[in-house]
Amino acid sequence: xxxxxxxxxxxxxxxxxxxxxxxxxxxxxxxxxxxxxxxxxxxxxxxxxxxxxxxxxxxxxxxxxxxxxxxxxxxxxxxxxxxxxxxxxxxxxxxxxxxxxxxxxxxxxxxxxxxxxxxxxxxxxxxxxxxxxxxxxxxxxxxxxxxxxxxxxxxxxxxxx
Amino acid sequence: xxxxxxxxxxxxxxxxxxxxxxxxxxxxxxxxxxxxxxxxxxxxxxxxxxxxxxxxxxxxxxxxxxxxxxxxxxxxxxxxxxxxxxxxxxxxxxxxxxxxxxxxxxxxxxxxxxxxxxxxxxxxxxxxxxxxxxxxxxxxxxxxxxxxxxxxxxxxxxxxxxxxxxxxxxxxxxxxxxxxxxxxxxxxxxxxxxxxxxxxxxxxxxxxxxxxxxxxxxxxxxxxxxxxxxxxxxxxxxxxxxxxxxxxxxxxxxxxxxxxxxxxxxxxxxxxxxxxxxxxxxxxxxxxxxxxxxxxxxxxxxxxxxxxxxxxxxxxxxxxxxxxxxxxxxxxxxxxxxxxxxxxxxxxxxxxxxxxxxxxxxxxxxxxxxxxxxxxxxxxxxxxxxxxxxxxxxxxxxxxxxxxxxxxxxxxxxxxxxxxxxxxxxxxxxxxxxxxxxxxxxxxxxxxxxxxxxxxxxxxxxxxxxxxxxxxxxxxxxxxxxxxxxxxxxxxxxxxxxxxxxxxxxxxxxxxxxxxxxxx
Numbered sequence: 001x002x003x004x005x006x007x008x009x010x011x012x013x014x015x016x017x018x019x020x021x022x023x024x025x026x027x028x029x030x031x032x033x034x035x036x037x038x039x040x041x042x043x044x045x046x047x048x049x050x051x052x053x054x055x056x057x058x059x060x061x062x063x064x065x066x067x068x069x070x071x072x073x074x075x076x077x078x079x080x081x082x083x084x085x086x087x088x089x090x091x092x093x094x095x096x097x098x099x100x101x102x103x104x105x106x107x108x109x110x111x112x113x114x115x116x117x118x119x120x121x122x123x124x125x126x127x128x129x130x131x132x133x134x135x136x137x138x139x140x141x142x143x144x145x146x147x148x149x150x151x152x153x154x155x156x157x158x159x160x161x
Numbered sequence: 162x163x164x165x166x167x168x169x170x171x172x173x174x175x176x177x178x179x180x181x182x183x184x185x186x187x188x189x190x191x192x193x194x195x196x197x198x199x200x201x202x203x204x205x206x207x208x209x210x211x212x213x214x215x216x217x218x219x220x221x222x223x224x225x226x227x228x229x230x231x232x233x234x235x236x237x238x239x240x241x242x243x244x245x246x247x248x249x250x251x252x253x254x255x256x257x258x259x260x261x262x263x264x265x266x267x268x269x270x271x272x273x274x275x276x277x278x279x280x281x282x283x284x285x286x287x288x289x290x291x292x293x294x295x296x297x298x299x300x301x302x303x304x305x306x307x308x309x310x311x312x313x314x315x316x317x318x319x320x321x322x323x324x325x326x327x328x329x330x331x332x333x334x335x336x337x338x339x340x341x342x343x344x345x346x347x348x349x350x351x352x353x354x355x356x357x358x359x360x361x362x363x364x365x366x367x368x369x370x371x372x373x374x375x376x377x378x379x380x381x382x383x384x385x386x387x388x389x390x391x392x393x394x395x396x397x398x399x400x401x402x403x404x405x406x407x408x409x410x411x412x413x414x415x416x417x418x419x420x421x422x423x424x425x426x427x428x429x430x431x432x433x434x435x436x437x438x439x440x441x442x443x444x445x446x447x448x449x450x451x452x453x454x455x456x457x458x459x460x461x462x463x464x465x466x467x468x469x470x471x472x473x474x475x476x477x478x479x480x481x482x483x484x485x486x487x488x489x490x491x492x493x494x495x496x497x498x499x500x501x502x503x504x505x506x507x508x509x510x511x512x513x514x515x516x517x518x519x520x521x522x523x524x525x526x527x528x529x530x531x532x533x534x535x536x537x538x539x540x541x542x543x544x545x546x547x548x549x550x551x552x553x554x555x556x557x558x559x560x561x562x563x564x565x566x567x568x569x570x571x572x573x574x575x576x577x578x579x580x581x582x583x584x585x586x587x588x589x590x591x592x593x594x595x596x597x598x599x600x601x602x603x604x605x606x607x608x609x610x611x612x613x614x615x616x617x618x619x620x621x622x623x624x625x626x627x628x629x630x631x632x633x634x635x636x637x638x639x640x641x642x643x644x645x646x647x648x649x650x651x652x653x654x655x656x657x658x659x660x661x662x663x664x665x666x667x668x669x670x671x672x673x674x675x676x677x678x679x680x681x
Contacts, residue, residue, distance in 0.1 A: 001535050005616060005618045005652055006652075083663055085362070091619065092619045093618045094615060094616070095616040095617075096614040096615045098612070099663045099667050102611075102666070103666065126612040128635055130613075130615075130631065130640070131613045156667075
């Protein structure tokens with residue numbers, strides 16, 4: 001009965017599977033810190049019901065971590081002639097199209113773990129804050145090549161604001 | 162003492178601001194101090210003449226007058242005054258600006274130098290404000306808005322006439338016409354104006370010129386063709402103020418007080434009434450006086466929005482600077498048939514809009530005719546018959562087959578009342594999003610200004626085979642998005658917009674709106 005939205009004509013380029021490691025480790029660290037807060041308070045103050053909060057948080061993070069490979073596989077992008085298409089999300093799907101002429105700048109970010117695995121994150125900035133297109137998990141060389149290509153494309157198609 | 166209004170500032174040389182700038186900037190404080198001194202001197206004077214009259218409270222100035230430090234204090238005050246005046250003079254000397262073919266540049270500061278440059282082709286609007294006090298002296302504050310947060314170049318203060326001329330010149334330079342033409346035109350206007358402004362002849366003439374300037378209508382009738390001008394109707398202005406959300410709040414507050422008094426029998430609740438009364442009436446009065454002489458008009462260099470009774474202000478938005486437009490109708494205004502028009506723009510001006518709101522509200526209240534006129538001004542591409550019809554049904558239609566693609570019937574579980582009306586339409590150069598049947602709303606996004614477009618679907622929408630589309634524009638009061646569309650239609654709409662955005666932005670020249678014109 002349910003029907004996923006899709007753009008079937010697009011050959012999506014996927015991000016590196018190594019990015020799953022980055023995301024999983026990130027969630028484990030974040031999950032441990034967040035779950036530790038109610039645990040510490042429960043131990044220190046002896047408030048029993050906080051254990052349930054900790055357990056609930058633990059379950060949420062566990063589900064998130066288990067689903068990470070699928071979520072990473074759902075990220076895709078495609079450089080078309082005049083714009084870049086980006087998609088992400090399984091449950092909450094999001095497709096974005098950004099014309100090259102609208103790009104104000106292209107950012108490359110590397111976290112410590114991503115750097116160890118040779119990965120980079122590419123971020124597109126337009127004049128609209130809502131655009132929010134970030135492609136994670138690109139091989140370092142790919143990211144730099146992609147950035148240079150995008151900047152060149154943006155330059156050749158430059159428009160006013 | 163005033164620079165001639167016909168002086169041209171656009172010659173690429175450095176210029177100074179109006180000589181009264183320090184006085185006008187520090188105006189209120191200066192007058193307050195002067196008032197304090199005069200008041201106390203009067204007391205001293207009375208005491209000297211009448212004698213005696215010892216009051217219980219020792220006045221600081223009287224005490225000083227009687228003490229042996231008097232001359233020392235006078236000397237101190239004198240030195241302080243000299244330093245302050247010298248400081249003001251220096252800061253005025255050091256505050257210079259120039260306008261070249263490419264940039265507007267301002268230098269200021271004595272110890273900490275500050276230099277700000279704005280590119281003319283990035284200008285988003287020009288604002289001229291004349292606060293009451295400055296208006297008395299024939300001065301105006303000109304602000305050039307460039308895209309970005311806090312990216313405004315302020316020239317305060319300039320001569321009133323010079324500011325108007327400078328606005329015209331800057332916009333002419335920004336419009337992409339050749340400089341030769343601009344200079345020739347300025348020369349002609351300057352020659353024509355010079356004899357008329359022979360104000361140096363006599364003081365009485367100066368005062369007369371000032372009076373004429375002060376009493377002149379806010380919008381110069383020669384500036385725009387009268388059929389394009391939308392003005393404020395007084396009855397409608399009062400009505401819109403009374404039928405606002407704020408009035409409901411006031412009524413609820415008064416009701417609460419009455420209930421409090423009758424229920425408890427104590428009058429303690431009345432204590433809060435007086436400050437509340439003063440607050441609300443000043444709110445209404447300030448909104449009323451600000452919007453009273455409101456006008457919006459199409460000039461060759463963009464849409465001019467002007468308002469103000471005592472302090473006047475006007476803003477010119479060049480073509481191609483409006484990133485989206487929204488027309489909406491609060492429920493209370495429905496019977497009267499009034500609408501409000503807002504825009505998104507890339508710059509943030511420090512000046513307030515007509516009703517004291519953000520200056521993104523370009524029409525505080527107007528009837529359907531006014532709305533169509535304003536839309537024709539801000540979206541000149543949509544003035545043909547067919548587009549006007551679609552715009553009209555976008556505003557008032559209840560939905561159905563009227564040029565819009567609407568949400569399917571199954572979306573009624575999500576949009577209880579408005580599913581028939583919730584829809585989109587594509588016009589040449591613009592995307593229309595229609596929403597709301599109780600609070601009617603129409604959002605128009607010029608394709609050439611769109612930054613990106615997104616398609617969303619969450620789990621609930623997936624079950625209903627629905628999806629939503631969001632258009633990304635620069636930040637502002639309008640967030641153009643449309644939910645609960647048929648998912649296949651939404652995907653098609655997404656593709657169409659993505660194509661249209663590319664096509665329009667590559668052919669769009671409105672940011673250099675006169676570059677096509679041949680130089681004279």
